[in-house]
Amino acid sequence: MNEKYDVAVIGSGSGGSEAALLAAEKGSKAILIEKDAFGGTRFHRGCYAVRALHASSRVFRQIIQSRQFGIESDLLRSSLVDWMKAQRAASSRLADDLRNGLQTLNVRIAAGTGSLLSDHQVRITDSLETTKMSTPSISFWPLVRAPTFRHPMARGFSIATI
Secondary structure, three states, rough: OOOEOEEEEEOOOOHHHHHHHHHHHOOOEEEEEOOOOOOOHHHHHHHHHHHHHHHHHHHHHHHHHHHOOOOOOOOOOOOHHHHHHHHHHHHHHHHHHHHHHHHHHOEEEEEEEEEEEEEEEEEEEEEOOOOOOOOOOOEEEOOOOOOOOOOOOOOOOOOOOO
C-alpha cells in the first residue's frame, strides 16, 4: 500500500521548504521529508544561527559602550553559553513557524531519510534503516531534492514550474 503525493521534497532547508510551500500553494498534495533538524542548516548552523549570535554580541558591545554616555551596568554578565541558548531558542522558533506554516497548507512532514526506490517512489527510514511509516513507500511526481550547499541553477539543476 502506497501513499500518493503530487510532490515529494527531500530536505527542509531553504530550497526544500520553498518548494513544498509553492507546491501546496498551487494545490498540489506535498510531502516534505527531513532527516535532521527541521529548517535545515540555515536555521540551526547557517545564516540565521550566525545572525542570532551576532545580535547577542552587538547588544553586549552596546551595553559596554553605554558607559561613555553615563550609563553604568554593574551586574553585566555574559557568556558564550548564554548566547548559544538564545541562538537555539531563535532557531527553534523559526523552525516551529515554518512547520506550522507548512501544516496550515496541508503539507505532510515526515521525519527520516528519504531514499529513492524508483523514479516515482521514495522510502522513509530512520537512522537504523527501519521503515518509519506503516506503508513501505510513497508514490509521487515530481521529486524535488533540495541541493545542499549549491545554488539551484548550478550544474544541471533546473527549476521546474509546478
